[in-house]
Amino acid sequence: MTPQDAPDNRWSNLDRPPLNATALRRALLRPDGLWTSLDVVQTTGSTNGDLAARAEQTPEGAVLVAEEQTAGRGRLDRNWSAPARSGLFFSVLLKPSDVPVERWGWLPLLAGVATASALSRAAGVDTALKWPNDVLVTVEGEERKAGGILAERAGGAGGGVVLGIGVNVTLSNEELPVPGAGSLVLAGAVSVDRDPLLRAVLRSLEQWYGDWREAGGDPDLSRLQESYAAGCATLGRTVRADLPGGRSVTGEAVAVDADGRLVLATGDGMQEPVGAGDIVHLRSVDS
Structure with a gap:
C-alpha cells in the first residue's frame, strides 16, 4: 500500500475524504464551551457503545466520531450501516445533573431539532422530523429518512446520556441500506463536505442544550417544544x-x-399519548 492509498490519507478517496480531526478540535473545543474532547476513529462497532462504556470516567462533552461503524444501532435495535466516510456517525456524552431526570426524555428530541436545523442551514436542504427523532429529507418528491438519533442512559450516578447521531451524506441510491432511506446528496444538498456539516450540528446541539439546561429542562421555557412541533x-x-x-x-x-409524547386523536374521540413505539405515516389530513 502506498502512502496515498492509506485509509487516513485525505486524498485516498477524493469523493469521500476523511474528517480533519485537528481542524475540528480547533473549531469546537473551547475552555468555556460544552465540548471537552473530540476523537475520530477509522472504524468501530458502535460509537454509542464505546462512549457508554467509559461514561462514568469521562467528562461531559466528549465527542466520538467514526468514519465507519460496523455495528451501528438505531431506535428499536435496528441496524444502521453505511459505507466508510459516507456520512456522519458520532456520539456525544451529556450529563445534565442539574435538570430533573424526568425531563431527560427531551434530549433525543432536542438532538433532532438541533440536527435538522443545522443540516438545513449548512447543507441547504429542507429537513423535517418524524416523531420522535428521524431526520427526513425530500428525494424526488418523496419523504426519506436521512438521519436518526439514539439516546441511551450510561453508567450510574456518574454516567449520563449518550446521544448517537447518524446522517447519510453522500450515499447513492445503490448504497441505501433500506427502502425509504435517503441522503443529503440525493436531496440536492449544496454542500456535502462533512467537516462543516459536523461543526454545524455540534454547534447547534451545544446551543440548544445550553438553552434547555438553563431553563431547567423546561421544554416550553426553552422553546424546545414549540420548535420541535414547528419542524415535525x-x-x-x-x-x-x-x-x-x-x-x-x-x-x-x-x-x-x-x-415529549406524541398525542393521537383516535376515531372514538379519545386522545392517547404515545411515549414509545414505531410511527408509520399513513396520509396527511387534507388528502
Whole structure:
C-alpha cells in the first residue's frame, strides 16, 4: 500500500475524504464551551457503545466520531450501516445533573431539532422530523429518512446520556441500506463536505442544550417544544403507532405534549399519548 492509498490519507478517496480531526478540535473545543474532547476513529462497532462504556470516567462533552461503524444501532435495535466516510456517525456524552431526570426524555428530541436545523442551514436542504427523532429529507418528491438519533442512559450516578447521531451524506441510491432511506446528496444538498456539516450540528446541539439546561429542562421555557412541533412532519398526519407488546393505535397526530409524547386523536374521540413505539405515516389530513 502506498502512502496515498492509506485509509487516513485525505486524498485516498477524493469523493469521500476523511474528517480533519485537528481542524475540528480547533473549531469546537473551547475552555468555556460544552465540548471537552473530540476523537475520530477509522472504524468501530458502535460509537454509542464505546462512549457508554467509559461514561462514568469521562467528562461531559466528549465527542466520538467514526468514519465507519460496523455495528451501528438505531431506535428499536435496528441496524444502521453505511459505507466508510459516507456520512456522519458520532456520539456525544451529556450529563445534565442539574435538570430533573424526568425531563431527560427531551434530549433525543432536542438532538433532532438541533440536527435538522443545522443540516438545513449548512447543507441547504429542507429537513423535517418524524416523531420522535428521524431526520427526513425530500428525494424526488418523496419523504426519506436521512438521519436518526439514539439516546441511551450510561453508567450510574456518574454516567449520563449518550446521544448517537447518524446522517447519510453522500450515499447513492445503490448504497441505501433500506427502502425509504435517503441522503443529503440525493436531496440536492449544496454542500456535502462533512467537516462543516459536523461543526454545524455540534454547534447547534451545544446551543440548544445550553438553552434547555438553563431553563431547567423546561421544554416550553426553552422553546424546545414549540420548535420541535414547528419542524415535525408527523403532526397533522394520520399515523399508525406500533406499540410495545404488539398493540397498534391509529389516529391523527395532534400534538407533542410536555413530556415529549406524541398525542393521537383516535376515531372514538379519545386522545392517547404515545411515549414509545414505531410511527408509520399513513396520509396527511387534507388528502
